[in-house]
Amino acid sequence: MTTTTEPSTGTTMSLSRALNTGLRAALADDPAVLVMGEDVGTLGGVFRVTDGLAAEFGSDRVMDTPLGEAGIVGTAVGMALRGLRPVCEIQFDGFVFPAFNQITTQLAHLSSRTRGAAHLPLVIRIPFGGGIGAAEHHGESPEAYFTHTPGLRVVACSTPADAHTMIRQAVACPDPVVFFEPKQLYWERGPVDTDLGSAPAMDRAVVVREGSDATLLAYGPTVRTCLDAAEADEERSLEVIDLRSLNPLDTATVAASVARTGGCVVVHEAPVFGGYGAEVAARVTEHCFDALRTPVRRVGGFCAPYPPSRLEHHYLPDLDRVLDAVDRTW
Amino acid sequence: MTTTTEPSTGTTMSLSRALNTGLRAALADDPAVLVMGEDVGTLGGVFRVTDGLAAEFGSDRVMDTPLGEAGIVGTAVGMALRGLRPVCEIQFDGFVFPAFNQITTQLAHLSSRTRGAAHLPLVIRIPFGGGIGAAEHHGESPEAYFTHTPGLRVVACSTPADAHTMIRQAVACPDPVVFFEPKQLYWERGPVDTDLGSAPAMDRAVVVREGSDATLLAYGPTVRTCLDAAEADEERSLEVIDLRSLNPLDTATVAASVARTGGCVVVHEAPVFGGYGAEVAARVTEHCFDALRTPVRRVGGFCAPYPPSRLEHHYLPDLDRVLDAVDRTW
Amino acid sequence: MSGAEGQPLRLLDAEGVYRDHPDLRADFDEAQIRGLYRDMAMVRRLDTECLALARQGELAVWTPLSGQEAAQVGSARSLLPGDMAFPTYRDHGVAWCRGVPPAALLAHFRGVAHSGWDPREYRLHPYSVVVGGHALHAVGYAMGAAAQGTADAAIAYLGDGAMSQGEVNEAFVWAAARRAPVVFVCQNNQWAISEPVERQSAVPLAERARGFGFPGVRVDGNDVLACRAVVRDALARARSGHGPTLVEAVTYRMGPHTSSDDPRRYRTAEEERVWLRRDPLARLRTHLSRTDTDPEKFLASVDEDCDALARELRHACRTLPDPRPGEIWEHVYAQTHPLVAEERGWYADYLDSFEETP
Amino acid sequence: MSGAEGQPLRLLDAEGVYRDHPDLRADFDEAQIRGLYRDMAMVRRLDTECLALARQGELAVWTPLSGQEAAQVGSARSLLPGDMAFPTYRDHGVAWCRGVPPAALLAHFRGVAHSGWDPREYRLHPYSVVVGGHALHAVGYAMGAAAQGTADAAIAYLGDGAMSQGEVNEAFVWAAARRAPVVFVCQNNQWAISEPVERQSAVPLAERARGFGFPGVRVDGNDVLACRAVVRDALARARSGHGPTLVEAVTYRMGPHTSSDDPRRYRTAEEERVWLRRDPLARLRTHLSRTDTDPEKFLASVDEDCDALARELRHACRTLPDPRPGEIWEHVYAQTHPLVAEERGWYADYLDSFEETP
Numbered sequence A, B: 001m002t003t004t005t006e007p008s009t010g011t012t013m014s015l016s017r018a019l020n021t022g023l024r025a026a027l028a029d030d031p032a033v034l035v036m037g038e039d040v041g042t043l044g045g046v047f048r049v050t051d052g053l054a055a056e057f058g059s060d061r062v063m064d065t066p067l068g069e070a071g072i073v074g075t076a077v078g079m080a081l082r083g084l085r086p087v088c089e090i091q092f093d094g095f096v097f098p099a100f101n102q103i104t105t106q107l108a109h110l111s112s113r114t115r116g117a118a119h120l121p122l123v124i125r126i127p128f129g130g131g132i133g134a135a136e137h138h139g140e141s142p143e144a145y146f147t148h149t150p151g152l153r154v155v156a157c158s159t160p161a162d163a164h165t166m167i168r169q170a171v172a173c174p175d176p177v178v179f180f181e182p183k184q185l186y187w188e189r190g191p192v193d194t195d196l197g198s199a200p201a202m203d204r205a206v207v208v209r210e211g212s213d214a215t216l217l218a219y220g221p222t223v224r225t226c227l228d229a230a231e232a233d234e235e236r237s238l239e240v241i242d243l244r245s246l247n248p249l250d251t252a253t254v255a256a257s258v259a260r261t262g263g264c265v266v267v268h269e270a271p272v273f274g275g276y277g278a279e280v281a282a283r284v285t286e287h288c289f290d291a292l293r294t295p296v297r298r299v300g301g302f303c304a305p306y307p308p309s310r311l312e313h314h315y316l317p318d319l320d321r322v323l324d325a326v327d328r329t330w
Numbered sequence C, D: 001m002s003g004a005e006g007q008p009l010r011l012l013d014a015e016g017v018y019r020d021h022p023d024l025r026a027d028f029d030e031a032q033i034r035g036l037y038r039d040m041a042m043v044r045r046l047d048t049e050c051l052a053l054a055r056q057g058e059l060a061v062w063t064p065l066s067g068q069e070a071a072q073v074g075s076a077r078s079l080l081p082g083d084m085a086f087p088t089y090r091d092h093g094v095a096w097c098r099g100v101p102p103a104a105l106l107a108h109f110r111g112v113a114h115s116g117w118d119p120r121e122y123r124l125h126p127y128s129v130v131v132g133g134h135a136l137h138a139v140g141y142a143m144g145a146a147a148q149g150t151a152d153a154a155i156a157y158l159g160d161g162a163m164s165q166g167e168v169n170e171a172f173v174w175a176a177a178r179r180a181p182v183v184f185v186c187q188n189n190q191w192a193i194s195e196p197v198e199r200q201s202a203v204p205l206a207e208r209a210r211g212f213g214f215p216g217v218r219v220d221g222n223d224v225l226a227c228r229a230v231v232r233d234a235l236a237r238a239r240s241g242h243g244p245t246l247v248e249a250v251t252y253r254m255g256p257h258t259s260s261d262d263p264r265r266y267r268t269a270e271e272e273r274v275w276l277r278r279d280p281l282a283r284l285r286t287h288l289s290r291t292d293t294d295p296e297k298f299l300a301s302v303d304e305d306c307d308a309l310a311r312e313l314r315h316a317c318r319t320l321p322d323p324r325p326g327e328i329w330e331h332v333y334a335q336t337h338p339l340v341a342e343e344r345g346w347y348a349d350y351l352d353s354f355e356e357t358p
């Protein structure tokens, strides 16, 4: 079992804290970096990801903004055009849509529109996913809206170690990055290595558990689900890949695994129909058609808005549904 | 060769005119129906789809709105809640994003949110697709953003006959419908039967050309491309299906064809990555795995913003690229 | 009506003394005043009870309104039965006035449903979770009511933070352009979670309206009589075809943003104390105790009603049935949708397969 | 500064007679006035020429500015080199003043590139096709300039229609909240395609600003001197840390919305005639012919420059090279992106495969 994303050295901390220290390092490293969003300053963010940063770097570099997501992303685009490197926070997944025009028609297009003259090293952090018993619009998984938008890079972290390194890589990246953080795992603890040297590149998938009978593909909160499923399966040896980067997708790593195992299940919380898993399934099929025993199986949310929290355990893919899908790879 | 969508009876008119007569019928049939958007009144719409309707039904039922897409869709939602049946026009594909929050978090959710108490018989018409030599944001294909949103129905017409019947079916539908109109085909002429009786249901796919060697799946502007490709292919017998409804997808019709032909190509103008074709490919593979000779082939736009118009013929799938993909189904 | 800038309009001063105002007609009789007090007391109790239920884990979350009773009750009691209200997630006082059974409010917060009432029955839209998302609905609804030739109006509730959202400002554009019969009530409770209102606007929020071409009024949001009078007049104006009004009710969220929030992270105890002295209930109680024919008896009866309400809420909360899994798919579409049917069927079979395993 | 309501501020009256205005400092010397006239004449000619090229099919589309020269030139000539301008698709006069080579404007309209110039070089953002999409960028840019401790300002150009967009109003919120050094210039040219400005607002657009907490000024958009003075002062105000200003330049789009539009479908010839009499060029020419030391000679030299420009444009248009297919992928990302590389490679091979076939 490889654990490339969890180096043995380093301090243990929660995923939220790992992001916090990553952002702190980014702010300290480069005076052009700034953090902005609703309640990111004094409060330190509703998930405490920016806790203490305003006190340390001042309210101009860790900026509480007016309440408007278009305003956050739109002014951040303007600041990036002026040479800054803004890191925007969207408070919850379901509130990114007022910014959708800015993200889709402006942020994603400006490099092409200016033939590369405009650089947009801008990060949009989005806590995503369900399972925390929250109200409507606090448990959604909107990643597919962004992965289909050329000009954006889209990543998702699933461990404290990755959270720390990937947020720093995202801030350093010259392209716009939509950075998904698994809400459900904010308080999960794990080792963090603050030395970026050994970290895999941001756009690489990582085999987080080796196996030989089928490949489970996951990102964000479902990585944990898939690891649990693999652990629970006593009969079969399941490989688990944390995709980490959704756009670009590290097709090579994924295809190499599926070519070996002959079975593939892709798992996310977003509705299956038209979800990111469709792209993964189509692409894996394109690359591994002859190796596949059965079609790629997709496990995810249903064709329904995210339900009230008392129903979310039905809506969300869990260990059993993952294993049921694994069964269907034979 | 079946031509279910082109009844021999009926007048010949352009697709734009067919929509116009369909909207006129809808307005005449039900006083609750109203048409709203930018320039839909006095001007009759930039594509003349609403030409003459304001003169006939008055400026309260064919309403020129202020310039704001969130406002158009948001007030339309409010009107629908009050019992009206608004038909909104978004002037061009690339301008739907300011309304994205209203469409995604409000329109699509309100029925579920109210446990069915709120009815939202609301149509959003969007001219889409490229190939008309227009400027940035006037040639895009944003359908995948909507097909992934539960609560919305998404359809696309490709012939005058369908344009007429489908817009009337969409207006009559109790659910929100995102209605895509192929800009490139607005001036294509064809027969229109104003008697709805014989028309297929709005959510059915239609085999527009029968064939036995491979199945081409298309919607909107690419239906024409695929028909041309099938016509041009002298060696192989290609079946062409106009999907018409993207959500729901008429899986049965599609799967029946692919099970017979053993080869499948799905064609759209939107970027392939994360596009609607990914869902079609994944789903077809799930249903026809054993019948497929090769993976489903996807032909579409590239991983880049829609290019300046002098490059659009490279970006858009054409007859040659479709046939190249057909080659690769063996 | 005046009052977009400077001192908010007021009828009851901080000591609960009634003073006439040249711009406000305030002909409320004893029964009406009692009614307003009772409403405020009941929703305060509802609020306290639900916050407790949230802290006990019976509700997933609660959004307390304490401090904002006057703004909510004063405005919502001005609505006619045919009017439609579009609330935020904090407007339990509005829900109360629309007649929504208190237990029905719990559904959202316990997570058994997104919304617990039929909006057509109570003419109350579901709570708006996406800040500002409902402002345009109110405008459209009002446009529809006008188009149908009725005198129904719509009211949209907004927070101070919501005033920054593009859609809310678009709602102002539309309302003004179409002279829609809609009243916007902005409860400026000084905070949007941890952000003070100054972060959203450098000038009083009521001033926003004039730039869009309709009047804005600042009212003391802790004075239920002033809120009642101002919103009544604004609704009358709307009904008679004179278009929208923005009412800024200057008030204070006395509790946390939600049951999960800790206001000590961003505001001082001193500030909270200042506003505690402006408690809208205390103010009307003082007024009542001076002017009511039998205040003791009345207040005692209200206390009893509050206790009964609290009991009812606790019981309702604990007995609220969990939803069936099938509800996930039940109302996604009004008309048959094959994918929904397929998934629903599959999941039912899937669940059954567990039961079959011995 | 006054003038959000009522009569727009003006220095040159309709007859081209100069009249001092108490609120405006107008110390322009002959060279400056000549410069403004020359700019306006050149962009008018550029406009006529490009519309002709569009009608001949050489450009895919053209968005004529005729009638708006004074608003564009007057405002853009007030910018300092370090300032950044964010234009709409109609602001060729602004591009001209920023020094963008006229031929570079054609790229967008001929469809060979989305934008033909380097925004860093000319401090001119690409044309904004999504109405209002750039307003927030201007605010953010201004915030950035201020954060860096410079005195650079940003200017955002808007149409009357754009004033209805939520994002534009959000830009007002942000600019006010952060006191950003930004000036919003709204060219109220009376029409948003076929919709008259009354459909967007019942009150003068300049009034919008006050509700957000910053000044709005209405200026005669066909008076280049007034536009120059008003925008210069607004920029000075921004630079010195006093925050944003909204300038509404009241003007007229004398031509069609685009080369594909037919204004006769929605407005009267009479209206067009009224505004023709207010032609901004004619007005300054009258003034010049009264005040200039040698108007004839000056105007003749301008005519020559215009002719040269027209020739240059026609030539440039016809020789503009078509883009290579590879450009589709060239700047989607700044850093290597495997999917882009894969597609680009595939397509190159695919194209090659045709050439190989004999």
Ligand SMILES: Cc1ncc(C[n+]2csc(CCOP(=O)(O)OP(=O)(O)O)c2C)c(N)n1
Pocket: A038, A067, A069, A091, A095, A098, C088, C090, C129, C130, C131, C132, C158, C159, C160, C161, C162, C163, C189, C191, C192, C193, C253, C257
């Ligand atoms: C579009 C959107 N963005 C962010 C949030 C997260 N959020 C919930 S409440 C809130 C503050 C709202 O403040 P205000 O409008 O003043 O209302 P209040 O909570 O004070 O009643 C925020 C930022 C949200 N619900 N919706």
Ligand SMILES: Cc1ncc(C[n+]2csc(CCOP(=O)(O)OP(=O)(O)O)c2C)c(N)n1
Pocket: B038, B067, B069, B091, B095, B098, D088, D090, D129, D130, D131, D132, D158, D159, D160, D161, D162, D163, D189, D191, D192, D193, D253, D257
């Ligand atoms: C978001 C968006 N919606 C719609 C359009 C289509 N459109 C292009 S120009 C225009 C009118 C703009 O009017 P105005 O802001 O007054 O500018 P003008 O064209 O008069 O200069 C419209 C509706 C667009 N480009 N962007």
Ligand SMILES: [Mg+2]
Pocket: C159, C160, C161, C187, C188, C189, C190, C191, C192, C193
């Ligand atoms: Mg508030």
Ligand SMILES: [Mg+2]
Pocket: D159, D160, D161, D187, D188, D189, D190, D191, D192, D193
């Ligand atoms: Mg205009």
